[in-house]
Amino acid sequence: MNPSVERRVVQVLKGKAEGTPPIWMMRQAGRYLPEYRATRTKAGSFLDLCYNPDFAVEVTLQPIRRFGFDASILFSDILVVPHALGRDLRFEEGRGPLMTPIQAAEIATIETDKFHVNLSPVYETVRRLRKELPAETTLIGFCGAPWTVATYMIAGHGTSDQAPARKFAYSHPKEMKALLDLLAKKSAEYLIRQIEAGADVIQIFDSWAGVLDQESFEQLCVQPVAEIVRRVAEVYPEVPIIAFPRGAGSRYSNYREATGATALGLDWTVPLSQARELQKIGAVQGNLDPMRLVAGGEALEKGVDAILQNLGSGPLVFNLGHGITPETPISHVEAMLKQVRSWPR
Numbered sequence: 079m080n081p082s083v084e085r086r087v088v089q090v091l092k093g094k095a096e097g098t099p100p101i102w103m104m105r106q107a108g109r110y111l112p113e114y115r116a117t118r119t120k121a122g123s124f125l126d127l128c129y130n131p132d133f134a135v136e137v138t139l140q141p142i143r144r145f146g147f148d149a150s151i152l153f154s155d156i157l158v159v160p161h162a163l164g165r166d167l168r169f170e171e172g173r174g175p176l177m178t179p180i181q182a183a184e185i186a187t188i189e190t191d192k193f194h195v196n197l198s199p200v201y202e203t204v205r206r207l208r209k210e211l212p213a214e215t216t217l218i219g220f221c222g223a224p225w226t227v228a229t230y231m232i233a234g235h236g237t238s239d240q241a242p243a244r245k246f247a248y249s250h251p252k253e254m255k256a257l258l259d260l261l262a263k264k265s266a267e268y269l270i271r272q273i274e275a276g277a278d279v280i281q282i283f284d285s286w287a288g289v290l291d292q293e294s295f296e297q298l299c300v301q302p303v304a305e306i307v308r309r310v311a312e313v314y315p316e317v318p319i320i321a322f323p324r325g326a327g328s329r330y331s332n333y334r335e336a337t338g339a340t341a342l343g344l345d346w347t348v349p350l351s352q353a354r355e356l357q358k359i360g361a362v363q364g365n366l367d368p369m370r371l372v373a374g375g376e377a378l379e380k381g382v383d384a385i386l387q388n389l390g391s392g393p394l395v396f397n398l399g400h401g402i403t404p405e406t407p408i409s410h411v412e413a414m415l416k417q418v419r420s421w422p423r
Contacts, residue, residue, distance in 0.1 A: 087149045087216035088278050090393045091318035091341045091361045099386070099394040100148035101418050102218075103411075105401030106141040107153045110408065113140045124169040125161075128154050134203040135210065142215060144408075145415055149216040149279070149395075150207065152272070154200055156222025156283055159265055160231050162196035164189040179234035182246070182253040185260075193264055194271065201275045208276030216279055219272030223284035223323075224261035224302035231257070240289045247298060254298070262302040266309035273314050281320040281343065282306060285400075288325015288345075295329055300336045307338040320363055324400065328352075334359060346399025350388040361393035366414075368398050374410040382414055386421045 086100040108114055117137050121127035128134060138153040157175050161167040165188075168176050194201075208217055225243075233242040247254045269280045287299045307319055322343030323333055330352065334342055344353055344364035356362050370381040385396065396418050402411075 083213045085216040095393050099396045101396040102147040102149035103402050107137045109404035110406045129199045131203040135206050151218040162193045177234045180231045182250040185253045185257045204275035218279045219277030220281040221265040223282050224258040225298045226284050226286045240286050258302045262305040266306045279318045284323040287323035304337045357392040363395040363397050365399040372406050382417045
């Protein structure tokens with residue numbers, strides 16, 4: 079990072095309260111943008127979009143050009159990690175990611191030798207992004223949390239409650255721990271390489287944290303993320319780490335301390351009263367319901383205003399409580415940006 083450039087998102091994540099919160103959106107490079115859809119068509123497959131630096135750089139830059147967000151997040155997918163470990167992966171329209179379900183006996187034989195070679199196009203994308211982004215724009219790298227990645231490896235596809243992975247964890251606890259340990263180790267290496275390539279911040283997405291009971295949450299969510307944070311912080315202690323345990327509910331309260339994360343990404347179900355308590359300890363990110371952004375109008379204005387009134391005076395990175403959806407009107411994104419950027423009135 080250029081020490082002479084103050085990147086607002088980095089400063090806020092380290093605890094500095096800004097007069098006007100910086101803003102970016104999860105999935106800000108996506109199907110709600112016509113330029114993304116055009117590039118996606120050129121790329122052919124979704125994986126080609128992720129692994130071709132020309133395409134990946136272009137779609138990452140598109141929302142920055144259009145909206146001037148304060149942060150840009152690498153365009154990739156959480157499942158490139160198991161793919162780089164030799165697991166098959168394809169994306170089908172209307173079905174999402176599809177993999178051959180991993181069997182318990184296969185976990186001990188997962189191939190790791192070509193991991194970084196397979197991910198070299200991603201590292202190249204990060205290097206090029208840091209050169210092409212505006213100097214003041216924070217570049218965010220990311221990975222999926224081990225539990226969330228494992229759910230897709232075990233079921234072979236997305237499910238509504240991750241029952242296959244939950245059952246696997248109960249039936250094969252040793253194998254599940256081995257899988258999570260491997261994913262934590264390789265994910266940490268992956269993040270370290272992204273930082274080396276130019277990422278200023280990293281985010282760990284645990285999209286399925288909310289489906290577990292208390293004991294399983296500690297073992298399957300908290301411990302693997304804490305291991306990633308520990309490994310990354312050993313090499314880059316100054317780089318902020320955002321952890322996003324979607325659906326964690328009341329367990330958000332101890333999550334930052336338990337994992338060592340710098341900041342917490344909050345989903346839209348987190349009450350703002352709870353968010354204020356979490357913000358007393360450190361930066362928070364979120365947490366507008368993406369459906370308010372789809373609806374627009376009064377619903378959007380009220381949602382944005384409530385977050386700003388409750389959290390805007392502390393260290394806040396304004397964001398959605400999950401990814402933007404494809405049906406979101408661009409005019410609603412523009413209205414949200416205008417409202418956030420005009421605060422405080």
